[in-house]
Amino acid sequence: MSISKKIARLTSGEKPRVLDLFAGCGGISLGFHSAGFEIVGAVEIDAAAAKSHALNFHPKSFNLHARSRDITAIDPPELLNEFTLTGPVKDQVDVIVGGPPCQAFARVGRAKLREIAEHPDAFLRDPRSNLYLRYLDYVRALQPIALVMENVPDVLNYGGHNIAEEVCEALEDLGYLPKYTILNAVFYGVPEMRERMFLVAYRKELKPCLWHPQPSHWIDLPQGYHGSRQVALQTVKFSELEEHKYFVDPPEPDPSCCLPAITAEEALSDLPVISEDSPLKLMKGPRHFKELAPYRKPPGNAYQRLMREWEGFLSSKGVSDHVIRYLPRDYKIFARMNPGDQYPEAHELAKKMFAERLLEIECIEGEKPQKGSSRYELEWVQYVPPYDPGKFPNKWRKMEADKPARTLMAHLGKDSYSHIHYDSSQARTISVREAARLQSFPDGFVFQGPMNPAFKQIGNAVPPLMAKAVAEVIINELQGSIKHAEKISA
Template sequence: MNGVRLGKITRATTGSRLRVLELCSGCGGMSLGLQSAGLELLGHVEQDEPAAATYALNFSAPPGISAESWRKARDMEKCGPEELAVELGISNVAEGFDVLAAGLPCQAFARIGRSKLRSVTGDEDAYRNDPRAKLYRRFLEYVEAVQPIAMVIENVPDILNFGGHNIPEEICETLDVMGYTCSYTLLNAAFYGVPQMRERLFLVAYDKALGLTPTFPSPSHSAELPSGYEAARTVALKYIPEIGAHFIPIPVAVDGLPSAVSVEAALGDLPAINEHWRDPVTMRRRKVQDQIDYRANRDLSAYAELMRKWERFTTEGSTDGHVVRLTPRDFPIFRRMAAGDDYPRALRIAEEMFTAALERMSQRPDPESVSWLAARKSFVPPYDPGKFPNKWWKLDPKAPSRTLTAHLGKDSYSHIHWDSDQQRMISVREAARLQSFPDGFRFAGAMNAAFRQIGNAVPPLLAKAVGEHLRGEIVSAATSRMKLDRARRRAA
């Protein structure tokens, strides 16, 4: 029996908070959820400098750790557990943390990431050699050094089918040998109060001495998954072993739960933004950190109230993040799109606008001439609707949003605001709301960096649900074990 881990199990019965080390923490979505679930953040590793800066902005350094060390960006491949412990002022890395969490980079596993890599390299199987796909092995090295009593891993569902290989199953088999009991499943954020259809794999592991198999939180909301999500689940679950799998059936919402939070409920109280087309100079000068007042005389949804009053992140009267992209060619298209319209419909609208513009010309240019092509370019986007059907999408205010991605950092057309009068894509703060970051959560860096951080993050409300469930299971099992040990000693 591992004495270090046994000491941590005993500590869990004393009311002390479970201490967390998170790898690939990003800007802190999972950390925020775990902190809100009652866990203590004592260390994190993140190599992206803006994300690491955001983390430090929002989470105070533990006692004895300098602000510089807490803010420092670190590559988990280059920064080993012992080196990290020294930098964080922890004398023994095996005794410093109870929970090891990780939102391992998903780009190598996600099918959209595989397609992008294939287009760059021309190699159908290039994703297999992406070094980010091997970071889970580095995670296991951290497990050996840290000796946690619990672990949480989050990733995209496609990690279940990485070229026909089920990586979570491999991780679980390795952790079995290391003395842990493991489970994994798929959770959709919309079922846990997040206004977004975001499907993710979660893997949880406990020290075998706790005597329990990990389970997952029951949904707090009901939602109807679009057909595309059901199809993606089928593909992802194709390589679950028929015998001996560590997979647990996906939790199902029971009757009577509140409906999933809609986009309108999530964003309706945030400021209207029109400067991008009324006064572009003002928008160019605006920074992510600039504050703007909330809309006046708006009834707050329960979700909006939560975002304003989240403990440690309360806001009063205003919030930041009201920056959007300046793409004037497309604003009239956004205005004419209906809620739920995608790129093929946007392209037809643009073609209609171009045709109408030609009819207004006193001298029409010859088709395919230089002047004709120039005129067309000023109205019509260049993307092939066959290859990019989901490149544009106008939010449906009555339903949860589609999945936010890191690609928001380069192109936010996948989430166009439903209000045609505003004729724009979503702002940084709106993206943060859709990901369940509270309004007092600040983002370091400029607009692109903020969008990327948000799209990469674990939704805090989903992480909170997982964290509360994990903490409850650990404390209950540890307490039961302690009582049993005491009874055995008395009997002896």
Template sequence: MASGFRDKWARVREGKAPRVLDLFSGCGGLTLGFVSAGCASIGGIEIDRDASRSHALNFHPQKDGSPDERHAWPKDILKLPPRELLKELEARSAEKGVDLIVGGPPCPAYTRVGRAKLREVYRDPRAFKNDPRATLYVQYLEYVRALKPLALVMENVPEILNWGGHNLGEEICESLEDMGYRCAYTLLNAANHGVPQMRERFFLMAIHHTVGGEPAFPKPTRKVLFPPGYKGTRNFALHNVLRDGQGKEGSRYVHPPVPDEDAPPPVTAQQALADLPPLLDHTRGLDRRGPRSLDGDLSYGETPPSDYALFMRRWPRFSSDSRLRDHVTRCLTERDYRLFAKMAPGDDYPKAHALATSLFDKEVERLRRAESSPCEGTREYEQLRASFIPPYNPGKFPNKWRKMESDAPARTLMAHLGKDTYSHIHYDSEQKRVISVREAARLQSFPDGFRFSGKMNAAFRQVGNSVPPLLAWAIADDLLRCLGAAGRVPFRDPSHALGTSVPARVA
């Protein structure tokens, strides 16, 4: 068995591209980071049809640009034995075997947020423990056991460290150590690594003892002052991990590396998006409801690109062809256009609701003076009210809406983007709209040349479910360094030139 690991390690040290398999791959955020760092994609396992096709479209295209159907079909990890999958994916490959496994088992069972999750727990307080998605990490471990990679990376939400009072990170490490791996896990925030989004996630790295290296996580290239809410989420996740601020004895948890004191500030939303062409209401079809197709028929905007935006245009192997794809967004109501134009940066739903109520009262007063105001309680009055005030209770949905700040990174993009994008209202009040698919991709650090399969909602969902590729590249860089990979492509923060020694404002 050890000789198999040594053969793989020798191959990687000789300069051959490490062969990476992505479990629960989604459209391929982790894959993109590892491929950019010098790895070769074997394929991905993903049950969602559109996401699986996106992964094949970007990493396993045919000569005509269409996805290789051997990779594009959706795959259920519960029904697909490791060796059977590998035989299928390697059918046309001269190289064999898996050097690295990466992936993030679905996180809905662990996360605390979301209306559906709250309703589920209300009906059954133990529902989150009974969710079958909570045990998919077992299949991940079975693939590791069967395919014997040199190393692996697992990603998930921070709450995996405090799931029903259990630290699943430790339990996963114990299983991996029984297989001969050295393990460590931590929490990393994407904004610290050049991504224009404050997205905190759990990362676990394991290296087989045959290799001899110790897991290590990338040092931040950015200094960020995070809002108080991020500290609360982290404290909840680390409740069973830390004692007196230190890792419990025997814990595999390591504190995240810290940036240099003079590290530049985070990449802001404006630096990420300002070069994209504006989308105004009643133009470019924004007044049309219905499914939106993804297209590539736009030119870039007139604003010169920042260093970050330029890198998104020129990402190696995923550069733009000078025409912008996927810059499509949702049709809104006149009520929402009106509100978005008047909301201040950082405003959430309660503030938007209060603003809407004020605008409605002014309109009623105007109509009263004109002696045309409908009587309260009538159908006409309720219709007028609905045309000004959104229906959601501001006490129950404080985070449903939020207008981004131009001079700060965006807040966390969620898979719920596939249903609505009101959590990310564009900072430009003249555009008075929610973000587009391409803007969501930019905030997640997907390059402009990355393709998404499916319609608009499916693309939003794929972006929200992804690991930011820039962060994945930074993690891959450290891992490949530990492995002594001769073909490693070092990570480089694409926008250091934007920074100063003073952190950007984060509301």
């Protein structure tokens, strides 16, 4: 069995080998790398994200690793061969990580999952190309000693299915002990409130004791996060009389021994100011990462020092991706919004500012432009955003300096209004580097630009500090289980 060879290799002092599926730019990879794992390769279909991953983890073999790969079109033996991992396929990878998308999963269910567990070609016959099945196909072929599956909490209630529960059943059939729960990034030192489902599984031979990390930081989450969690957990049966085989209650932080959550200001305040006369605010055009922007001041706290001094990703002088969107109509609105204001408040403020503009015109010209006139309409579009505040209440939001950021989403690649900078004197949305900071990517981590693809990669990523907390639990379990497993496999 391949587990004996893997245990022997780890016992000799080699780092556990990680394969990252659906890797994105590498948030999970960075967390595992920092916890002492070796990232042997990644599978990512997005070309820009694949290049970012290669730039950061395989710069010496960039061309080999930077290729975008479709997991539905490449089998494990072929993939390992491309990564120059020779020898029996089952011996090459110790840990698989990743967050497969859940399209069409609600129509698959546990019967199809068990089919893939028993027949490796079942995925190829599935016309819906379900990516969860492909993840399990890789698990079956590579036989890792541990694995991590990450996704949004909604996978616990996706079309009436609890995806995590069904995946756990399939993994148990494959010889694993799986557990899943919901973790929030803010409890692990990330300056962002971001809920994620984490499923961790070990080979049964390892006799594991711990699957998920205990929180290191604390904050009283806004009510909306509690509500979303309860919706996601509706398919998890809660009964004092019923033992939960796979689900584990989310670990709760203890305010008496946890550190306060990292705030947005603590995360960002040392980065360069983007002032009113900055070309980024005055000029339209592509945003590339070519010019180094010096740091505003020395690091003022432990988080800022970590972002600059992360081992393997040092940054001493400044950042080159501190670029923002060109939004000239809205700068004046951003400046007058209050912390926590969302789009309805911004829309009302814009109408108030438009009314002030009409009074200004009246004072100068003697009369106001009349509603319906071309002059009136011209002034209106220069002040008031076109979106219906009743339909898009959450489209905008101004961050609070003294609180962690709300969840960064993938649509950062299309607009950044969900994260308007807390500093009214700068009156703008966050930059690429600020988004990366809020996700806990160190300043030396390079994103394949330009701006829009970089925003998308960051919004899609697992926060590295969150991934590192999970990785540290796993590596401790592996180290603690090696002697026991070695006896069994001898």
